[in-house]
Amino acid sequence: MPDPRTVTIAVDGRTRTGLAEPRLLLSDFLRHELGLTGVHVGCEQGGCGACTVKLDGRPALSCLTLAVQADGARIDTVEGLARDGELHPIQRAFQEQHGLQCGFCTPGMLLAAQMLLEETPDPSAAEIREHLSGNVCRCTGYTGIVAAVREAARLLRQETS
Numbered sequence: 001m002p003d004p005r006t007v008t009i010a011v012d013g014r015t016r017t018g019l020a021e022p023r024l025l026l027s028d029f030l031r032h033e034l035g036l037t038g039v040h041v042g043c044e045q046g047g048c049g050a051c052t053v054k055l056d057g058r059p060a061l062s063c064l065t066l067a068v069q070a071d072g073a074r075i076d077t078v079e080g081l082a083r084d085g086e087l088h089p090i091q092r093a094f095q096e097q098h099g100l101q102c103g104f105c106t107p108g109m110l111l112a113a114q115m116l117l118e119e120t121p122d123p124s125a126a127e128i129r130e131h132l133s134g135n136v137c138r139c140t141g142y143t144g145i146v147a148a149v150r151e152a153a154r155l156l157r158q159e160t161s
């Protein structure tokens with residue numbers, strides 16, 4: 001068995017260290033080594049988007065990234081969205097607009113939506129659908145998700161005005 005090496009990542013604002021064999025996926029490292037089970041894993045083939053995280057501010061599929069590739073990086077997961085027991089506006093919007101049912105796709109959806117809204121504060125429905133096209137939801141039919149992202153955009157613009 002290859003020697004595990006130490007991987008250090010700034011996850012959700014905290015420096016975390018764990019051991020990873022060179023072939024260990026980032027998704028497995030986050031879930032099993034660091035206990036961040038809010039990161040969901042669906043297809044493990046890059047097709048569903050459930051495992052989406054922010055890697056140095058950019059979207060990354062953690063099932064297609066090796067843990068060792070993230071050594072020294074900053075990673076944001078769904079677990080860092082809420083602050084001091086308060087849901088993030090994007091989480092509130094998903095809750096209010098029925099943007100989730102089983103919740104399996106939701107961690108990836110929330111992160112993908114957050115990255116869209118950072119670049120496009122007032123996206124159209126078409127832009128939202130296009131941006132989230134790599135995130136598969138088997139429950140909602142997407143209508144609630146699009147409504148939730150539009151509501152989240154409104155809440156975030158309100159916060160910054």
Ligand code: FES
Nearest residue numbers: 042043044049063
């Ligand atoms: S679990 Fe990573 S894209 Fe499906």
Ligand code: FES
Nearest residue numbers: 101102137138139
């Ligand atoms: S809410 Fe069930 S997969 Fe999206």
